[in-house]
Amino acid sequence: xxxxxxxxxxxxxxxxxxxxxxxxxxxxxxxxxxxxxxxxxxxxxxxxxxxxxxxxxxxxxxxxxxxxxxxxxxxxxxxxxxxxxxxxxxxxxxxxxxxxxxxxxxxxxxxxxxxxxxxxxxxxxxxxxxxxxxxxxxxxxxxxxxxxxxxxxxxxxxxxxxxxxxxxxxxxxxxxxxxxxxxxxxxxxxxxxxxxxxxxxxxxxxxxxxxxxxxxxxxxxxxxxxxxxxxxxxxxxxxxxxxxxxxxxxxxxxxxxxxxxxxxxxxxxxxxxxxxxxxxxxxxxxxxxxxxxxxxxxxxxxxxxxxxxxxxxxxxxxxxxxxxxxxxxxxxxxxxxxxxxxxxxxxxxxxxxxxxxxxxxxxxxxxxxxxxxxxxxxxxxxxxxxxxxxxxxxxxxxxxxxxxxxxxxx
Amino acid sequence: xxxxxxxxxxxxxxxxxxxxxxxxxxxxxxxxxxxxxxxxxxxxxxxxxxxxxxxxxxxxxxxxxxxxxxxxxxxxxxxxxxxxxxxxxxxxxxxxxxxxxxxxxxxxxxxxxxxxxxxxxxxxxxxxxxxxxxxxxxxxxxxxxxxxxxxxxxxxxxxxxxxxxxxxxxxxxxxxxxxxxxxxxxxxxxxxxxxxxxxxxxxxxxxxxxxxxxxxxxxxxxxxxxxxxxxxxxxxxxxxxxxxxxxxxxxxxxxxxxxxxxxxxxxxxxxxxxxxxxxxxxxxxxxxxxxxxxxxxxxxxxxxxxxxxxxxxxxxxxxxxxxxxxxxxxxxxxxxxxxxxxxxxxxxxxxxxxxxxxxxxxxxxxxxxxxxxxxxxxxxxxxxxxxxxxxxxxxxxxxxxxxxxxxxxx
Numbered sequence: 001x002x003x004x005x006x007x008x009x010x011x012x013x014x015x016x017x018x019x020x021x022x023x024x025x026x027x028x029x030x031x032x033x034x035x036x037x038x039x040x041x042x043x044x045x046x047x048x049x050x051x052x053x054x055x056x057x058x059x060x061x062x063x064x065x066x067x068x069x070x071x072x073x074x075x076x077x078x079x080x081x082x083x084x085x086x087x088x089x090x091x092x093x094x095x096x097x098x099x100x101x102x103x104x105x106x107x108x109x110x111x112x113x114x115x116x117x118x119x120x121x122x123x124x125x126x127x128x129x130x131x132x133x134x135x136x137x138x139x140x141x142x143x144x145x146x147x148x149x150x151x152x153x154x155x156x157x158x159x160x161x162x163x164x165x166x167x168x169x170x171x172x173x174x175x176x177x178x179x180x181x182x183x184x185x186x187x188x189x190x191x192x193x194x195x196x197x198x199x200x201x202x203x204x205x206x207x208x209x210x211x212x213x214x215x216x217x218x219x220x221x222x223x224x225x226x227x228x229x230x231x232x233x234x235x236x237x238x239x240x241x242x243x244x245x246x247x248x249x250x251x252x253x254x255x256x257x258x259x260x261x262x263x264x265x266x267x268x269x270x271x272x273x274x275x276x277x278x279x280x281x282x283x284x285x286x287x288x289x290x291x292x293x294x295x296x297x298x299x300x301x302x303x304x305x306x307x308x309x310x311x312x313x314x315x316x317x318x319x320x321x322x323x324x325x326x327x328x329x330x331x332x333x334x335x336x337x338x339x340x341x342x343x344x345x346x347x348x349x350x351x352x353x354x355x356x357x358x359x360x361x362x363x364x365x366x367x368x369x370x371x372x373x374x375x376x377x378x379x380x381x382x383x384x385x386x387x388x389x390x391x392x393x394x395x396x397x398x399x400x401x402x403x404x405x406x407x408x409x410x
Numbered sequence: 411x412x413x414x415x416x417x418x419x420x421x422x423x424x425x426x427x428x429x430x431x432x433x434x435x436x437x438x439x440x441x442x443x444x445x446x447x448x449x450x451x452x453x454x455x456x457x458x459x460x461x462x463x464x465x466x467x468x469x470x471x472x473x474x475x476x477x478x479x480x481x482x483x484x485x486x487x488x489x490x491x492x493x494x495x496x497x498x499x500x501x502x503x504x505x506x507x508x509x510x511x512x513x514x515x516x517x518x519x520x521x522x523x524x525x526x527x528x529x530x531x532x533x534x535x536x537x538x539x540x541x542x543x544x545x546x547x548x549x550x551x552x553x554x555x556x557x558x559x560x561x562x563x564x565x566x567x568x569x570x571x572x573x574x575x576x577x578x579x580x581x582x583x584x585x586x587x588x589x590x591x592x593x594x595x596x597x598x599x600x601x602x603x604x605x606x607x608x609x610x611x612x613x614x615x616x617x618x619x620x621x622x623x624x625x626x627x628x629x630x631x632x633x634x635x636x637x638x639x640x641x642x643x644x645x646x647x648x649x650x651x652x653x654x655x656x657x658x659x660x661x662x663x664x665x666x667x668x669x670x671x672x673x674x675x676x677x678x679x680x681x682x683x684x685x686x687x688x689x690x691x692x693x694x695x696x697x698x699x700x701x702x703x704x705x706x707x708x709x710x711x712x713x714x715x716x717x718x719x720x721x722x723x724x725x726x727x728x729x730x731x732x733x734x735x736x737x738x739x740x741x742x743x744x745x746x747x748x749x750x751x752x753x754x755x756x757x758x759x760x761x762x763x764x765x766x767x768x769x770x771x772x773x774x775x776x777x778x779x780x781x782x783x784x785x786x787x788x789x790x791x792x793x794x795x796x797x798x799x800x801x802x803x804x805x806x807x808x809x810x811x812x813x814x815x816x817x818x819x820x
Binding site for chain 1: 485506
C-alpha cells in the first residue's frame with residue numbers, strides 16, 4: 001500500500017467524459033489498496049475563458065480579484081471528479097486550496113507555496129477517502145485566495161506529495177514519458193525509464209515542455225519521486241529521482257533538447273572596459289527582455305564583440321534598445337539573426353566523462369554544421385546553429401551519443 | 411451617511427455591460443458618502459450551466475460537491491464587480507461566503523444562515539472600501555462550502571444588513587417596486603410607497619414573485635428596512651418595514667395577489683371521524699406534494715366533504731393518491747379541477763376594519779363570479795374561483811378597495 005499523489009492537467013479533465021476516465025483510473029489505484037490524493041487543473045479552456053471575461057472589465061484586472069475569479073476553474077473540476085468517484089462507489093471529498101489549507105505568500109497571480117497543512121487530508125485518507133485537491137491555488141495568511149500562476153498545478157502536486165511524505169507524485173500528461181529527444185524530430189527517440197531532477201531541469205529550461213520547471217525544482221528540493229505518465233494509456237512512464245546509485249549502464253547523455261524560439265543579437269567593437277556587459281545588458285533587462293545565452297569573445301585591439309540570445313518575440317524590441325546602446329558607446333556595429341536554433345545535450349553522466357563536448361562538436365562537424373555560439377554547464381552543453389540544420393543536428397547527436405532505440409527507424 | 415446593503419440578482423449582473431452599470435450605481439451611492447456592501451448572485455444562466463454540468467456526471471449529484479461547484483457562480487461575479495469598481499477609482503474588495511464568514515448549518519444545497527461575522531467587513535468599510543459579497547453561499551463549522559438554495563442571495567443581503575445593523579437593505583430587481591397588483595392585469599395598479607413585512611409575506615406566499623419569502627421573514631425578524639428598487643431605473647421603489655405608526659391614510663387593503671398555479675381536489679362522502687383529515691392528507695404529503703388551501707365542510711349524514719389545493723404540476727400525482735385513499739376509506743367520490751385561480755386581498759388594515767371579507771364577496775357577486783373555496787388569515791382573505799374570471803375578479807377588487815391609481819386607465 002502506497003500513498004500516491006496523482007496530478008491531472010487541464011486536457012486530462014477537459015470534458016465530462018475525460019473526468020469519468022480519470023475517475024476510472026483513480027478507482028483502479030484505490031481498489032489496489034493505495035491511498036490516493038488527486039490534484040486537478042481547470043478544465044482546458046476554462047482559465048482562458050475566465051481571464052477573457054475579466055479583461056472585458058479591465059485589460060489589466062486587479063490581481064487579487066483575478067485570483068478570486070480564476071480559482072473557480074479548478075473548484076469546478078474538483079467537485080466534478082469527486083462526484084464521478086462517488087458515483088463509482090469510491091469515497092471521495094474535494095478541497096479548494098484554501099480549504100486544505102495551502103498557505104502561500106500574497107503575490108497574487110504568481111504566489112509561492114509557504115506551507116501545507118496535511119492534517120485534514122491525512123484524516124480523510126485514514127478514513128478510506130480519495131482526496132481531490134484544486135491545483136494552482138492557495139490562500140494567504142489573511143485568507144485571500146491566491147493562484148500560483150499558470151502551470152502551477154504540477155507544483156501543487158509535488159508540494160502536497162512532499163507535505164504528506166507520499167511515496168510518489170505522478171504527473172499525468174499527453175505523453176507517455178520523457179524521451180531522449182522529441183520523437184517528432186527523431187523517430188528513433190526512446191522513452192527514458194529514469195532521469196535525474198537535474199537533467200529534467202536542464203531539459204525543461206531548454207524547451208522540453210513535459211513538466212513545469214518549478215515543480216521539478218520543488219521535487220528535487222524535497223526529494224519527491226516524480227513520475228511522468230500518459231493520462232489515457234497504460235505504461236510505466238518515466239521516473240524522475242535523485243541520482244542515488246551510479247548504475248553501470250548509465251549513459252553519458254540522457255537526452256537532447258532543442259529550442260527554435262530564440263534570436264541572436266551581436267554588438268561589435270565595444271570598448272573592453274569593466275562594466276561593459278552591464279552597459280549592454282542593463283538597458284535590455286530594463287526593457288523587460290529576458291536574455292538566455294551570453295558570449296563575450298576575447299578582446300583584441302582594446303575592443304570586444306558581445307553576443308546574446310533573447311526570445312524571438314522580443315527580438316525587435318531588443319534590437320532597437322541595442323542600437324541605441326551602441327550609438328551611446330560608439331560601438332562599431334550591431335547585427336542580429338532570427339534564423340537560429342539552440343541544441344543541447346544533457347546528462348549527469350558527462351560530469352565523470354571527459355570529451356563529451358568535443359564528441360558533440362565532432363558529430364556536428366561531420367555534418368558540416370557550423371557552430372555559432374557555445375555555452376556549457378556542469379551537465380549540459382548547448383550550441384547555437386543555423387535553424388535549417390536543426391533536425392539534422394539533433395538526429396546526428398542522437399546517434400553519436402548512442403541514444404537511438406534498437407527497433408526505431410532512421 | 412448611511413450604511414446600505416445592496417443586493418443585485420442574476421439578471422442585474424447578467425453580462426459584463428450590466429456589471430459595469432451596477433458599478434456606476436454603486437459608485438454614485440459611495441460618492442454620496444454612504445458606506446456600501448454589495449451582495450451579488452451568479453450571472454444569469456451560470457448556476458444552471460453548472461448544475462447541468464454536474465448532472466452529466468450524476469443526475470443526482472453528491473450535495474456537498476454540488477455546492478463546491480455551484481458556489482463558483484457568485485465567486486466570478488464578486489471578482490468582476492470589484493474589478494469594475496476599482497477601474498472607476500472606487501476602493502473595493504470581494505469576499506466569498508466562506509471568507510466573510512457566513513456560518514451556516516451543514517444542509518448542503520439548502521443551508522440556513524446561523525451567524526455572520528461582521529468584523530472583516532466593518533474594518534473594510536471603515537477603511538473606505540466598498541465590500542462585495544457573494545450571495546447564496548456560506549460555510550459550515552467544518553469549513554465545507556454550502557449554498558442557501560435558489561434565491562438565497564436575497565437572504566444573504568438581509569442577513570448581512572442585520573449583522574452589520576445597516577440602515578437599509580436594498581433589493582434591486584426588474585420591477586420598480588411592489589404594486590397593488592400585477593400591472594399586466596390591472597392597468598390602474600399603483601406602486602406602493604410602503605408595505606409591511608406581514609403584507610409582503612402574504613403577497614409573496616400568494617404568488618407575487620418580487621422577493622424571496624425567506625428574505626422577508628428574515629428582514630421582519632431582525633427589523634431590517636427592506637427596499638425594492640429597479641436595477642437600471644431611478645426611483646424610490648417600495649419600502650418594506652414594521653407597521654410602526656398607524657397612519658390615518660392607511661388603506662384597509664394594500665394589494666391584491668393571485669395565483670394560477672393551483673389545482674383543486676375534492677373527496678366526498680368520507681366518514682366524519684377524528685383523524686380523517688390526516689388519513690386524507692398524510693398520503694399526499696408522503697408523496698411529496700405540498701398542500702395549500704384546505705377546506706372541510708360541516709358534516710351531514712355522518713359523512714363530510716373535504717377539498718384542498720395543490721400546485722398544478724402535482725395534480726395528477728395527488729389525484730392518483732387521493733383515489734387510492736378514497737377506495738381504502740369507502741368514500742363516495744373523488745373529483746378535481748385544474749381550471750381554478752386563487753385571488754387574495756392582503757392588508758394589515760383589515761385587522762381593525764370589520765366587513766372586509768363581505769365587501770370582497772359583494773364585489774365578486776356583482777360580477778356574478780362564483781366562489782368555490784374561502785380561506786382567511788389575520789391580514790388576508792383568499793378565494794378560489796374559476797380561472798377564466800381571474801382578471802375580471804382582480805380588476806373588480808382593485809376598484810372596490812379604492813386601489814386604482816387616479817391617472818390610470820380602466
